[in-house]
Amino acid sequence: MAPPGRRRYGALTVVIALFCIFASTAHAASAVLGIDLGTSYLKGALVKPGIPLEIVLSKDSKRKEAAAVALKTPRTPLQAASATFPERAYGGDALALSARFPGDVYPNLKPLLGERLASSRAAAEYQQLHPAVEMVGVEGGRVGFRSPSFEADAAPFAVEELLAMELKNLRENAEEMAGGARITDAVITVPAFYTAAEKRAVELAAELAGLKVLALVSDGVAVGLNYATSRTFPSVSEGGKPEHHMVFDMGAGSTTATVLRFQGRTVKDVGRFNKTIQEVQVLGSAWDMYLGGDSLNELIIQDIIEQFVEKPEAKAASVKIEDVKKHGRTMAKLWKDVEKVRQVLSANQESSGSWEGLYQDVDFKYKISRARFEELAAEHAIRIAAPVNEALSAANLTFADLDSVILHGGAIRTPFVQKALEGLAGDASKLRSNVNADEAAVFGAAFKGAGLSPSFRVKEIRDSDTANYAVNMKYMWNLKERNQKLFSTTSRTGTVKEMPFKMLGDFEFTLSQDTGRDHEEPVLSVRTGNLTAVVTDLIDKEGCNRDDINTKFSIKLDPTTGLPEIVKAEASCEVDETEKKGGVVDGVKDFFGFGSKDGKQEPLKDGEEADETTETVEPETSSSSASSSSTSESAKASESAEAKIPKKKTVTSNIRFSTSREGFEKVSKEEMKRMKDRLAAFDASDRARIARETALNELEAYTYRSRDLLEEEGFVAASTEAQRTEIQAKLSEVSEWLYDDGSDADEKTLKAKHAELKALIVPIVTRRDESRKRPDAISDVKKALDQTQSMIKLIKENIDKAAEASSSAEAAASASSASASSSTPAAEASGEADPLADLEEEDTPSPSSAAEDAQATEQPAFLSPYTQADLDELNKAFDDASKWLDEKLAAQDKLTPTDDPAVSSKELERRAEDLNRISIELLQRKLRMPGAGSGKKSGSKKTNDKKSKKSKSKKDKKAEKAEKEKAAEETKDEKETPEHGEL
Structure with a gap:
């Protein structure tokens, strides 16, 4: 029995609980979202059981959505504590608002991630291209924006907070596509040149959006994974030659070149089996962080402004280039349309655009040829070669070693870009468009997510990236700063390196990335917590020599982020190993010869038997023999001890340490809570707004339908003139209210107005509908009564027939019993008492048994499944229904069409259903009864x-x-x- 106060759970309860836990875990992990985080566009791909690698569509069914979020500016600025927040728009809807609300539209936020406002080139360029937005600093010096929709005391929006809104919108679209299943796991693509600060900013935005980042994968690796999913490469284990391809990715914000090696390899599988896997390995990467589609758009905008200020109307207004560039609405209009102008040039020789009231109500038409565009972009075309050559150099390869150049990114379609690549390759056939230039990266990210999730089994492709930035370690030794290089730019992720130190007291060191800029970017700060105590214990308790103690840290490049992390830290030394004295058990074993191999007792040889004689031996002989034996053994032991060399063993003790992020500091708990609370308030405000808009639309639609009812013949017949006049007045009142104050009314007020209208209209509509349904409902009840009456007749006939058959059977049984009783005494008189009579077989039936058989076989010829109670029940139901129908019809005949009905159609339907149900139950009873009727x-x-x-x-x-x-x-x-x- 379980102790008092404790409850002993049964095995079934535990199994069910475990099943629920594992089922919920599997459900939570059953969907993975791959996200291509682009500068201008966001793309998502969903992996879910039943939905393999499907692109997530936007609200307007587009396969990609502009990376922009906008806050619709309200009429009056909102207070910080307000429960109402501006409506948010995403994608194309957000860009459409840029001309009206340029200060509340935030496009292309990706370059600002992880940047410090005070020293960021990307932030300065963003402010120049979007002059209407107010850029401010937030906690940690990160970039933020102050929205004109809020009062000045409201906290600004961090870049990560705005990006989280976009990611959450993408996640909601994916969940809608997945049938409402919650999605929390994601793999996100990032450029190869992202530093620790930028990667951590992406992780922060994902966390605010409710996403758990399974891995951050570089764009080049994601494209390579997508390329490898449909291909099998030669196995190097069987002497095959690997393939080398370069992924040239030119997007809106940057250009990267990644050299990849594709190969197969045979590895150990379960048991004694082997399997062949595919490998995608990065050999070298290079980039141009500021060469992309946006930089080309900027060239066209600059040309537009220069031509615009030369117009006579602009000159007359003394318009200057700086004035136009600082005008928020003008720049927003240009940024919205100039990308289309450039994209047209990719397929045509000329492109044009026009703007009404571009600046100070001056209209402008613009035309540009491809030749003019290439002239403007001449310097950009020269920059294409640098990433390509640097990536090949890092991989120790040449163009001749490449099997192909895989093109990816939207700007790759620009003609002069492909022409420059053809010149570098020397062979146009090496440029391949064998992957989707827009969606390969997002498909690769989703595939990697499926491979990381336990819910899916996919083709095994092992990918490995490189550090891309050298990782160095800085620490103080002998009052001097030491700088130790740990990982090079081509070090593979997942690599572990052990770093020894000479310090025997607590110390700290810093890991940093050498980004090639003005200074190194710190990544991680590490401080030991108990090294001094560990060293003391090793000396005092283990006997270590202080000079022999080694301190060592194991540092790993995290394969999911590419950032360095501390795996373990330990201090160790070598000491002489001392043999431990045997205990009581070892002594007993030695006594019987089972311990040391040098014992006197030897095992029996094959074929020998143990001597079981019990002859008595003289004690003296025995004593002298034992003494001789012990002396010999002690001599041997001393000789062996002199010959033995002391053994060494390594003593290891773990070191406790603490780490803290450097560069992009971890956001404080207070700031994190504030951002999450504001995002939750935005969501609640959106739900309230949608509910209010729904109530408003329903009220407006009801007023329109109600006006039509006033002219409907059936509605007029079911209502009086006074009622219709009252309804007309109410409709006019509600319509006027909607056009005045009603447009801003809350959900509760709108529903109250709706209820007032319904109270006047619904009773009349009910009377109209009842008058239409009543004739058919009455007919159904009458049909049910007729069927019930027929059933009553049938049951009565069955009961009467069964009664007649029972009387006949009883008479036959009486006659048979009389015949059997007359033959029984004679049989008893002729019988003798036989003690073994009960052992004999009774082959011949006795007269009494024959009589019983005859009585059993002679049963009534007809059995009725019904009883008199069934008949009485059916009669009562019929009488009650007939009386009820007559009363209701009489009451209804006394009413006018404008009166509420005496009986509803639903009541009539229930009466008919009740009668039919009783009849059906009785019929089913007859079918279920075996031998019914015989x-x-x-x-x-x-x-x-x-x-x-x-x-x-x-x-x-x-x-x-x-x-x-x-x-x-x-x-x-x-x-x-x-x-x-x-x-």
């Missing part, structure tokens, strides 16, 4: 049961007789067998 089957079954019982009784008697005979034979044999002593 008594033969029932009687024969009874006879068969009797016969089976008789047969069983006879078999039992036979078995009992055989056992008695066998026992008698055994008794006879025992009497004839003599005792053992008489032989």
Whole structure:
């Protein structure tokens, strides 16, 4: 029994609880979202059971969505504590608002991630291209924006907070596509040049959006994974030659070149089996962080402004280039349309655009040729070669070693870009468009997520990236700063390096990335917590020599982020190993010769037997023999001890340490809570706004439908003139209210107005509908009554027929009983008392049994499944329904069409259903009853049961007789067998 106060759970309860836990875990992990975080566009791909690698569509069914979020500016600025927040727009809807609300539209936020406002080139360029936005610093010096939709005391929006809104919108679209399943796991693409600060900013935005980042994968690796999913490469384990490809990715914000090696390899599988996997390995990466589609758009904008200020109208207004660039709405209009102008040039020789009131109400038309555009972008075309050559150099390869150049990114379609790549490759056939230039990266990210999730089983492709930035370690030693290089730019992720230190007291060091800029970017700060105590214990307790103690840290490049992390830290030394004295058990084993191999007792040889004689040996002989033996053994032991060399063993003790982020500091708990609370408030405000808009739309639609009802013939017939006049006045009042104050009314007020209208209209609509449905409902009840009456007649006939058959059967049974009783005395008189009579088979039935069989077979010829109670119940239901219908019809005949009905159509339907249900139940009872309508089957079954019982009784008697005979034979044999002593 379980102790008091404790509850002992059964095994079934535990199993069910575990099943629920694992089922919920599997459900939570059953969907993965791959996200291509682009500068201008966001793309998502969903992996879910039943949905393999499907692009997430936006609200307007587009396969990619502009990376922009906008806050619709309210009429009056909102206070910080307000429960109402501006409506948010995403994608194309957000960009459409840029001309009206340029200060509340935030496009292309990716370059600002992880940047410090004070020293960021990207932030300065963003402010120049989007002059209407107010850029401010937030906690940690990160970039933020102050929205004009809020008062000045409201906290600004961090870049990560705005990006989180976009990611959450993408996640909600994916969840809608997945049938409402919650999605929390994601793999996000990032450029190869992202530092620790930028990667951590992406992780922060994902966390605010409710996403758990399974991995950050570089764009080049993601494209390579997508390329490898449909291909099999030569196995290097079988002497195959790997393939080398370059992924040239030119997007809106940057350009990267990644050299990849694709190969197969045979590795160990389960048990003794092997398997062949595919490998995608980065050999080298290079980039241009500011060469992309946006920089090309900027060239066209600059040309537009220069031509615009030369117009006579602009000159007359003294318009200057700086004035136009600082005008928020003008720049927003240009940024919105200039990308289309550039994209047209990719397929045509000329492109044009026009703007009404571009600046100070001056209209402008612009035309540009491809030749002019290439002239403007001449310097950009020269920059294409640098990433390509640097990536090949890092991989120690040349263009001749490449099998192909895989093109990816939206700007790759620009003609002069492909022409420059052809010139570098020397062979146009090496440029391949064998992947989707827009979606390969997002598909690769989703595939990697499926491989990381336990819910999916996919083709095994192992990818490995490089550090891309050298990782250095800085620490103080002998009052001097030491700088130790740990990882190079081509070090593979997942690599672990052990770093020894000479320090024997607590110290700290910093890991940093060498980004090639003005200074190194710190990544991680590490401080030991108990090194001094560990060293003291090693000296005092383990006997270590202070000079022999080594301090060592294991540092790893995290394969999911590419950032360095501390795996473990330990201090160790070598000491002499001392043999431990044996205990009581070892002494007993030695005494019996089972311990040391040098013991006197030897195992028996094959074929020998142990001597079991118990002859007594003289004590003196025994004593002298034992003494001689011990002396010999001690001499051997001393010689062996002198010959042995002391063994060394390594003593290790773990070091406690703490780490803290450097560069992009971890956001404080207070700031994190504030951002999450504001995002939750935005969501609540959106839900409230949607509910209010729904109530408003329903009220407006109801007023329109109600006006139509006033002219409908059925509605007029069911209402009085006074009622219609009242409704008309109410409709006019509500319509006027909607156009005035109603447009800003809350959900509760709108629903109250809706309820007032319904209170006047619904009763009339109900009367109209009832007048239409009533004739058919009455007809159904009458049909049910007719069917019930027919059923009553049928049941009565069945009961009468069964009664007649029962009387006939009783008469036949009486005659049979009289015949059987007359033959029984004669049989008893002729019988003799036989002690073994019960062992004999009764082959011939007795007269009494024959009479029983005859009585069992002669049953009534007809059995009724119904009883008099069934008939009474049906009669009562029929009478009640008939009386109720007559009363209701009489009451209805006294009413006018404008009066509420005496009986509803639903009541009539229920009455008909009740009658039909009773009849159906009685009919089903007849079908279920075996032998209904005939008594033969029932009687024969009874006879068969009797016969089976008789047969069983006879078999039992036979078995009992055989056992008695066998026992008698055994008794006879025992009497004839003599005792053992008489032989």
